[in-house]
Amino acid sequence: MDILLAVRDTISHYDLIRKGNTILVACSGGADSIALLYILLEIKNTIGIGDIQVAHLDHRIRENSHKDAGFVKKTCRNIGIPCIVHTEDVPKFARENSLSLEDAARTIRYRFLEEKRKELHLDIIATGHNLNDQIETFFLRIDRGTGLKGLSLIPPKRDKIIRPLICIYRDQILQFLNSRSIPYRMDESNLNLSIKRNLIRHKLAPHLLETLPDFGEKLIRLRDTLEADEEVIESLVDKIWGEVAEIE
16 A cells, blocks of 8 residues: 555544644654654645644764754755754663663653643644554563553554554555655664564564564554453443542
């Protein structure tokens, strides 16, 4: 399926964007977020998107992280999109709060994005999470141990955050970028196989998709089913909570 059509279908199915919505695109400079930006620009008029702006967090985890920031600023300047860049010492924040780098970066990233969304009076935040991210998250949570809620994985929509690429494979994203000669940045840390997510990304997931090419689609159906189950359970609990619990 054409990637633009697939993204429009995802947006429609999960009601991610409504006519006139203004969007803050979280852009790291990597393939996923750059593709997200260009795809939203291409379908902007078709689905009636309002203003689009870009936010980039320079996390200072890598020595050359400032080059990612420079690349995003240059990209936005070339296509005429406003861009906000913020620098934060994520390693320091991680040390001070006893967090892993991944958890610290996630905390700071979403805090920064929400602050900028409110400051710029924009409706929603779009991130570049894709179907491969779902597969990686699935195996990571199975490995750590999880329950029904954990197996619901990455939601297409949560509060003010939307993920229009959540049903798109990374290979489709790379094909889109290459077909249009759109440049993007490579994060060398993603090649470090001592990190479990990278091991799943480069070793397990490719073999799995070669053997079961529709595994991602089946995972999406499982996620949607589990989310629906969770909603039913929560509604039933809310209904009887007052009858069985006494709050002091």
